[in-house]
Amino acid sequence: MKSEKIPDTPDSPGRGLILWQLFSSFLRVGTFMFGGGYAMLPLLEREVIDRRGWADREEILDIYGMAQIVPGVIGVNTATFLGQRQAGYLGSLAATAGMITPSIIAILIVAGFLGQVEDNPVIVAAFKGIRAGVGGLIVATAWRIVRNACKTRRALLLMLLAATVTFLVRGGAVWVILATIMLGITRHLIASRFSRKVSS
Numbered sequence: 638m639k640s641e642k643i644p645d646t647p648d649s650p651g652r653g654l655i656l657w658q659l660f661s662s663f664l665r666v667g668t669f670m671f672g673g674g675y676a677m678l679p680l681l682e683r684e685v686i687d688r689r690g691w692a693d694r695e696e697i698l699d700i701y702g703m704a705q706i707v708p709g710v711i712g713v714n715t716a717t718f719l720g721q722r723q724a725g726y727l728g729s730l731a732a733t734a735g736m737i738t739p740s741i742i743a744i745l746i747v748a749g750f751l752g753q754v755e756d757n758p759v760i761v762a763a764f765k766g767i768r769a770g771v772g773g774l775i776v777a778t779a780w781r782i783v784r785n786a787c788k789t790r791r792a793l794l795l796m797l798l799a800a801t802v803t804f805l806v807r808g809g810a811v812w813v814i815l816a817t818i819m820l821g822i823t824r825h826l827i828a829s830r831f832s833r834k835v836s837s
Contacts, residue, residue, distance in 0.1 A: 652724065652727075655723055655724045655728065656724055656727060656728060656731045657731075658689065659719075659720045659723060659724060659728055659731040659732040659735065660731040660732065660734060660735040661735065662684050662685070662688070662689060662732075662735065663684075663716045663720075663732045663733075663735035663736040664735035664736070664738055664739065665680075665684060665735075666680050666681050666684050666712070666716075666735075666736065667712070667735060667736040667737065667738065667739040667740060668739040670712060670736075670739065670740065675711065675774075675775050675778055675779075676771045676774040676775050676778070677712050677774075678701075678711075678712070678774075678778040679774055679777060679778055679781075681712060681715065681716075682694070682697060682781075685697065685719060691719055691722075691723060692719065694785060695785070698782065698785055698786050700715055700718055700719065701715065701782070703718060704718060705814065706814055706818065712736060713733060713736050713737060716732040716733055716735070716736040717729045717732060717733045719732060720732025720733060783796065795817070795820075799813045799817065
């Protein structure tokens with residue numbers, strides 16, 4: 638069940654609390670965002686769905702879709718969208734700040750000493766372990782998305798077609814996104830027109 642959105646007014650009761658919750662929740666997720674946006678989706682879902690109740694599992698797929706069709710990292714875009722929905726523009730700023738703060742700090746720290754330790758066997762082994770773990774997280778995320786999104790044969794066929802185009806066509810991901818947007822809009826317009834004809 639989704640939590641109630643806090644109105645975007647300065648004197649709203651509990652406004653400071655929801656802003657802190659947005660910042661701290663996405664700070665927690667961003668701290669473990671190794672391997673890019675897709676690797677942190679399981680952590681994001683646990684925080685957003687299971688712990689906070691800001692979205693349900695069906696709705697989060699739509700949010701991922703919206704986050705994918707605009708420029709930027711899927712995790713940051715998702716945080717921005719959920720923050721805005723929960724507490725307006727200040728909520729989007731709080732959620733986005735929480736998500737990117739760990740990355741900024743990590744980049745500043747690593748940039749200072751990576752050149753000195755990049756050949757250290759312990760550091761190399763640690764990064765190899767992180768890469769393997771990130772691969773597992775991405776596979777688990779992909780399976781969860783496929784299981785929740787492809788509940789019909791039509792959806793499964795569309796998913797397989799999109800994957801094939803992405804693998805075989807250079808720049809295929811862009812065309813897949815544009816084509817599926819147009820397909821969704823066209824399907825909605827046809828369904829709407831058909832329902833009006835039936836009702837009349």
